[in-house]
């Protein structure tokens with residue numbers, strides 16, 4: 575059998591002496607959407623930092639397509655197909671939307687965004703506006719468009735829907751499903767149950783740095799997640 579796109583085996587990670595994640599094992603296959611949910615401060619962003627390469631593991635292994643990626647810096651992981659949109663969406667405030675979307679591509683072309691512009695027409699309408707004047711939700715959509723167009727085989731999105739209105743959450747879910755159907759794998763940290771229901775194949779709930787529940791998307795999923803999110 576082929577190796578999963580992403581495999582974490584018994585990972586622990588944290589900051590200095592503080593261990594935030596304990597004994598995390600998970601896989602993501604090509605064509606699969608794995609959502610990670612959990613209450614505030616339980617380690618979801620820490621997990622994304624670990625996958626993206628911003629944070630080294632304290633123990634355990636992390637592999638992409640069977641290759642140990644622990645030694646690889648974030649840019650090297652990006653080079654082998656890992657695209658990451660952090661929770662605090664990286665947009666360059668003094669630059670226009672056009673520049674935010676195009677400067678990191680050699681050809682500076684916006685052609686790769688045509689499908690995304692159809693789903694999020696306000697982004698295309700405002701290409702000449704500087705990103706610093708966007709609302710919080712609009713900035714999240716801009717960052718979402720940028721990462722979805724990056725072309726990575728593994729997309730990691732940290733709370734893409736924060737501050738985004740329901741109609742656009744549905745559009746994000748459609749894009750996520752389309753990416754999965756095109757064979758990409760996605761890890762999406764998300765609290766929004768609507769996005770999870772519309773986009774996930776599977777969901778993992780983290781609490782106190784450990785996986786406390788795993789389930790496939792289905793009629794019982796919402797109730798199971800809500801039960802695990804109870805304080």
Ligand SMILES: Nc1ncnc2c1ncn2[C@@H]1O[C@H](COP(=O)(O)OP(=O)(O)OP(=O)(O)O)[C@@H](O)[C@H]1O
Nearest residue numbers: 589592594612613614615616617618619620621661
């Ligand atoms: N740079 C850091 N140094 C020390 N502790 C940190 C650092 N970043 C995060 N933490 C701590 O790690 C724990 C997990 O934080 P993390 O951001 O991973 O949580 P989260 O599940 O993403 O939360 P939220 O849902 O609020 O975004 C928290 O207790 C946080 O205070």
